[in-house]
Amino acid sequence: YSDTKKRKFPENFLFGAATSAYQVEGGWEDDGKGESIWDRFAHKHPEAIVDGRNGDVASDSYHNWRRDVEMLRELGVDFYRFSISWPRVLPNGFENNINENGFKYYDDLIDELLKHSIQPMVTLYHFDLPQELQDLGGWTNPLSVNWFEEYARIVFKRYAEKVKFWITINQPNTICVEGYGSKAMAPAINSIDSAYECVKNVMLAHAKAYDVYKKEFKKKHEGNVGIAIAVNWYDPITNSTENAEAVEKARAFQLGLYLDPIFSKEGNFPVLVRKIVDKKSQEQGYSTSRLPKLSFQEIQLLKGSADFLGMNHYTTFLVKPSQQKYPSPSFEDDVGVEYSQGEQWTKAKSSWLRSAPYGLYKACIYLNLNYDYPKIIITEHGWSSDPGLRDSSRVDNLRGYFGALLLAMEDATQVVGYTAWSLMDNVEWTAGTSERFGLYEVDFESENKTRKARLSALVLKNIIETREVNLDWKPKNLKIHITKNDKKNNYKAEL
Numbered sequence: 001y002s003d004t005k006k007r008k009f010p011e012n013f014l015f016g017a018a019t020s021a022y023q024v025e026g027g028w029e030d031d032g033k034g035e036s037i038w039d040r041f042a043h044k045h046p047e048a049i050v051d052g053r054n055g056d057v058a059s060d061s062y063h064n065w066r067r068d069v070e071m072l073r074e075l076g077v078d079f080y081r082f083s084i085s086w087p088r089v090l091p092n093g094f095e096n097n098i099n100e101n102g103f104k105y106y107d108d109l110i111d112e113l114l115k116h117s118i119q120p121m122v123t124l125y126h127f128d129l130p131q132e133l134q135d136l137g138g139w140t141n142p143l144s145v146n147w148f149e150e151y152a153r154i155v156f157k158r159y160a161e162k163v164k165f166w167i168t169i170n171q172p173n174t175i176c177v178e179g180y181g182s183k184a185m186a187p188a189i190n191s192i193d194s195a196y197e198c199v200k201n202v203m204l205a206h207a208k209a210y211d212v213y214k215k216e217f218k219k220k221h222e223g224n225v226g227i228a229i230a231v232n233w234y235d236p237i238t239n240s241t242e243n244a245e246a247v248e249k250a251r252a253f254q255l256g257l258y259l260d261p262i263f264s265k266e267g268n269f270p271v272l273v274r275k276i277v278d279k280k281s282q283e284q285g286y287s288t289s290r291l292p293k294l295s296f297q298e299i300q301l302l303k304g305s306a307d308f309l310g311m312n313h314y315t316t317f318l319v320k321p322s323q324q325k326y327p328s329p330s331f332e333d334d335v336g337v338e339y340s341q342g343e344q345w346t347k348a349k350s351s352w353l354r355s356a357p358y359g360l361y362k363a364c365i366y367l368n369l370n371y372d373y374p375k376i377i378i379t380e381h382g383w384s385s386d387p388g389l390r391d392s393s394r395v396d397n398l399r400g401y402f403g404a405l406l407l408a409m410e411d412a413t414q415v416v417g418y419t420a421w422s423l424m425d426n427v428e429w430t431a432g433t434s435e436r437f438g439l440y441e442v443d444f445e446s447e448n449k450t451r452k453a454r455l456s457a458l459v460l461k462n463i464i465e466t467r468e469v470n471l472d473w474k475p476k477n478l479k480i481h482i483t484k485n486d487k488k489n490n491y492k493a494e495l
């Protein structure tokens, strides 16, 4: 990707931008919305949110959705990935209590998008479980699979006519390992046993929803259903045997645990993960493994349960065997590795984020070789910065990763679309608004949460229009306008 060959995105390649409900909507208790686990967590632990700005108002997209669509039109994107807040539409999580007022928000948003030929790409679950379901155990309760199935069916029924791209669940690893296995994300359960229960249930919930769409909606509506998985790249810190073994474990626990059940030929959780957790569980005095088993039927249900892989890719980690003793039992102890990042890689605002475009290329090749060239949509990629409109570090990051992506596509990776995280600044979970991910800056102090295009927005627009990455291109100023784009009329929902 650092050679001088000019590569172009094909005309049918789809560009989009993404947000999620809790991070942008606000209106946390408007019009009958129920409480989510993030509402509860942020209200109970305000000290956990770096700058104190939580999702109560966020970017106020609940009121600013018309401006959001205008921004998407300015960028010239083909689709908008956003999530539906489960507690906004089913306030207590169950199908017997539907909040029409909540649905109205998404009706309006979807209609406005379609009016301007922007395809909605809907995520059904992006971290904001109804609190009432959490009170029943949340994702550790095996019934959560049925709760999600019912919720998914209701949303499919309502929007199957209009929405052709669906993502069931965003990042099972974040939901389970960070939300149940640690205190980093809501509901902050901090128990490794519950983290693996969660993984099983979340994966099955995804597969059930996929099955519902396939059996009840696919024939008539011809949409595509996928899942978004965090596919950052893991490389050995050096090529020693120990580091090679360590990276194999990191990939099995961080990637294979979520990819294998759906995309591998064999199905099931990776053998290496099962072996390690089974053995450790026994040593730790458990009578059964902390990693729940999948039955034959469950393995079959999961296998092949995605029309595309939603790949969320941000960065690369360098891996070596852990030099320290982690608490046992814990996820860290199970994996048994340590992570670092290249000192020479440019640093973003987020502690975990450095720019290493080659990692995207390698991750794509890994997916091709291990999962037989799956259809991929990059459902998230982005960069965090300080506030400010001249975000040259985001521009460099975007151009670098596009270079790697184009090379991966030249080498037969089946990537059909790219989604920038994020359309606008938003609440970055416990980091509040201290880490800005937006192509558009949001003035959180202003009453209307005013949005302004950053330099990166103009650069992305130019790439979408020209289909190529021109390192020398600069806009005359930071004004952005809607450009008429007839190409979008040729849009096809088939992958």
Ligand SMILES: CCCCCCCCCCCCC/C=C/[C@@H](O)[C@@H](N)CO[C@@H]1O[C@H](CO)[C@H](O)[C@H](O)[C@H]1O
Pocket (backbone or CB within 6 Å): 020, 170, 171, 174, 230, 232, 312, 314, 317, 339, 340, 341, 351, 352, 380, 421, 428, 429, 437
């Ligand atoms: C000094 C060396 C630093 C090394 C750090 C090592 C720590 C490694 C442990 C892994 C930590 C995980 C960090 C990765 C996180 C991302 O994959 C994750 N944040 C992506 O989730 C999406 O992120 C978006 C922006 O952060 C957004 O919040 C979105 O909602 C998420 O789906």
